[in-house]
Amino acid sequence: MSILVYTESENGTFKKAAFEVASYAKAVADQMGTSVTAVAVNVNDTSELGKYGVDKVLNVSNDGLAKFNAKSYASVLSQAAKQEGSKVVVLSQSADSKYLAPLLSVSLDAGYASNVVAAPTSTSPFTVKRTAFTNKAFNFTTIDTDIKIVGVSNNSFGLVENSASASSEDFSPEITSSGVTVESVDKVTDKVTIADAEIVVSAGRGLKGPENWGMVEELADVLGAATACSKPVSDLGWRPHSEHVGQTGKPVASNLYIAIGISGAIQHLAGINASKVKVVINTDPEAPFFKAADYGVVGDAFEVVPQLIEKLKAFKAANA
Amino acid sequence: MKILVCISHVPDTTSKINFTDGDTKFDTNGVQFVINPNDEFGLTRAMWFKEKQGASVDVVNVGGPETEPTLRKALAIGADTAIRVNAEAKDGYQVAKELAKVVKDGGYDLVIAGRESIDYNGAMVPGMLAEMVDANFVTNCISLEVDGTNAKAVREIDGGKESVSTTLPLVIGGQKGLVEESDLRIPNMRGIMMARKKPLNVVEPNGASTETGTVKFEKPAPKGEVTLVAPDNLDELVNLLHNEAKVI
Ligand SMILES: Cc1cc2nc3c(=O)[nH]c(=O)nc-3n(C[C@H](O)[C@H](O)[C@H](O)COP(=O)(O)OP(=O)(O)OC[C@H]3O[C@@H](n4cnc5c(N)ncnc54)[C@H](O)[C@@H]3O)c2cc1C
Numbered sequence: 001m002s003i004l005v006y007t008e009s010e011n012g013t014f015k016k017a018a019f020e021v022a023s024y025a026k027a028v029a030d031q032m033g034t035s036v037t038a039v040a041v042n043v044n045d046t047s048e049l050g051k052y053g054v055d056k057v058l059n060v061s062n063d064g065l066a067k068f069n070a071k072s073y074a075s076v077l078s079q080a081a082k083q084e085g086s087k088v089v090v091l092s093q094s095a096d097s098k099y100l101a102p103l104l105s106v107s108l109d110a111g112y113a114s115n116v117v118a119a120p121t122s123t124s125p126f127t128v129k130r131t132a133f134t135n136k137a138f139n140f141t142t143i144d145t146d147i148k149i150v151g152v153s154n155n156s157f158g159l160v161e162n163s164a165s166a167s168s169e170d171f172s173p174e175i176t177s178s179g180v181t182v183e184s185v186d187k188v189t190d191k192v193t194i195a196d197a198e199i200v201v202s203a204g205r206g207l208k209g210p211e212n213w214g215m216v217e218e219l220a221d222v223l224g225a226a227t228a229c230s231k232p233v234s235d236l237g238w239r240p241h242s243e244h245v246g247q248t249g250k251p252v253a254s255n256l257y258i259a260i261g262i263s264g265a266i267q268h269l270a271g272i273n274a275s276k277v278k279v280v281i282n283t284d285p286e287a288p289f290f291k292a293a294d295y296g297v298v299g300d301a302f303e304v305v306p307q308l309i310e311k312l313k314a315f316k317a318a319n320a
Numbered sequence: 321m322k323i324l325v326c327i328s329h330v331p332d333t334t335s336k337i338n339f340t341d342g343d344t345k346f347d348t349n350g351v352q353f354v355i356n357p358n359d360e361f362g363l364t365r366a367m368w369f370k371e372k373q374g375a376s377v378d379v380v381n382v383g384g385p386e387t388e389p390t391l392r393k394a395l396a397i398g399a400d401t402a403i404r405v406n407a408e409a410k411d412g413y414q415v416a417k418e419l420a421k422v423v424k425d426g427g428y429d430l431v432i433a434g435r436e437s438i439d440y441n442g443a444m445v446p447g448m449l450a451e452m453v454d455a456n457f458v459t460n461c462i463s464l465e466v467d468g469t470n471a472k473a474v475r476e477i478d479g480g481k482e483s484v485s486t487t488l489p490l491v492i493g494g495q496k497g498l499v500e501e502s503d504l505r506i507p508n509m510r511g512i513m514m515a516r517k518k519p520l521n522v523v524e525p526n527g528a529s530t531e532t533g534t535v536k537f538e539k540p541a542p543k544g545e546v547t548l549v550a551p552d553n554l555d556e557l558v559n560l561l562h563n564e565a566k567v568i
Contacts, residue, residue, distance in 0.1 A: 102447025299551030
C-alpha cells in the first residue's frame, strides 16, 4: 500500500530531484495515511532518504542497470510497485524519468499525470495540479485508475525535511532486456545542468555574436549557475542546441533566471515562466520581458554584466 | 520502409490561452492551429527518408474534423496519405490506444511522434504507444539514421546527449535536431494543390477509454510590476536578490 518513489541517482549518489520527489511522496503518504518506499538503483549510501520522509528503501544493485535504460528501469519500478502493492508511484520530470514514465504507465495499467507542481488537492478522486500550455495555464487533473503515477516537476515542490530514518532492504528484480543499447554518453560533468540548476543565466541575440559569451559564462560561474540561450542564438549556431530554452526548447524552473539581451517573446517566456524570480537586462525599456520580470535593469549588457560580476564577487567574498 | 508520423494539432505558439464552459475547456475562439513544432521536425526527417532512402510516409491525427487543415498541411509538405481517427482527443492514454490500432493495422516499421505537444505537454503518447505495440522507443531524439532494420539515434539527456543503437519497429519522440530549423518546409502552391487530391482517410475509433480527466483549468495569477534598478546602482540589485528575493 505504501507510496512508491523512484529516487534517481548518478554515479552512486542521489540527485537533488530524488530528495524533492521523496518529500512529495511523504506529503501524499501523510494525506493517505500510509508510508513511503523508495527504489534506489546502484546507490552507495541511501540513509539520507530518511531525512526526506522515506520509511523503507528497496536497494537494487545490478551491473545490468549501470547505464540508464528506460525499459529496464521501468520494469524494475513495475516489479517494486507490485511487490509493495503500491497505489501511487512518484517520480521526477528529469529527462530519464520522463522517458520511463509512459512505459511504466502501460505496464502497470496506471494513469499518469506529468508536470505536477503541487501535492494532490484531493486523494479521492485523486486530483493533481499540473502545468499545461507550456506554463500559460494550470490543469487540475484526476487520475482515475487504481494505480496512479505522478510526475513532479523539478523545483516545484521543494525539499521538506523530516526526522525519520529509513530502513533498507535488498531488492533483486528480474532485469528485462531492452531493445535500445546505449553506445556512448557525451555529458558535461563539470557544469550544472539547466534541469538541476537553481540559477540560470541566459542570453539572447542582444549579445551580437558568440564571441561575447565570455561574460555570460563568467556571471554563471560566479553564481554557480547553468547557462542558457534564446532560440535564435542556437539556430544561428552561436551556442549549442542543448542551451535553447523556451516553448520549443528546454523548460526552466530555476529559483533565479537572469535574461540578458533577450526581448521576451511569448515562446521564450512560456518556457521559463516557472522560474521563481526573473531578472532582465535590456537596453530597450519597451522589451516585453520587463512585463514578465521581477527585477529589471534598462541598460547595455556590455556595461551592466561586467559590473554585476564585480559586485557579485564582492558580495560572495563578504558573505563567504 | 513504412513510416507513420503522428501529428498533433495545437494552438500556434503566440495564441492567447483562455478557457470556456466554467474553465473546463480550451477556448478555440480566434486561435490559429498549427502542426505541433516537435512533430514538424519529425515529419521533415520522414520526408528525408522518403527522398533519400525510399519510404512511404503517412500522417495520423486523433481528432475531430477541425484538425483536417493541419493534416492537409502535412500532405502539402509531402506526406502520402493522411489518417484521421475520428475521436476527440481526451488524454494521452486514449490517444496512444487509438494510435496503436492504426500502427498495428498499417504494419508500420517506424513511427515518428513529437517529444511532447505544446498544448498539454504530456510527453506520454509516444512512450505509451511504443509499449502498446511492443516496439523499441527513443525519446528526446535529436538524430536518427536507419539502415535496413537497424537504427542509430541520439537522445538529448540532462546535461548532454547519448548515442543509442536499436532496431525496427521503432517509435521516436522527436524534437529539433532531427532536422534543423532551416530544413523545415513551407508548402508551395504545387504541394498545396497536390495535397487536395491525396487521400485523407477517416477511420472510426475503437472507443479507447481514458485514464485521467480534466476537472478545470486555471490561469496563473497576474504578475506584479517589475522593480527597476538603475544601471549605475547594481549594488541595489545584489541587495534585492539577497535580502528581498532571497535567491542568492
Ligand atoms: C514556433 C515558434 C517557436 C519558438 N520557440 C522559441 C523558444 O522555445 N525559445 C525562444 O527563445 N524563442 C522561441 N521562438 C522565437 C521567439 O519568437 C523570438 O524570436 C526569440 O525568443 C527572440 O530571441 P531574442 O530575444 O534573443 O532576440 P531578439 O528578439 O532579437 O531580442 C534581442 C533583445 O536584445 C536587446 N538588446 C540589444 N542590444 C543589447 C545590449 N547591448 N544590451 C542589452 N540588451 C540588448 C534588444 O533590445 C532586444 O530586446 C519561437 C518562435 C516560433 C515562431
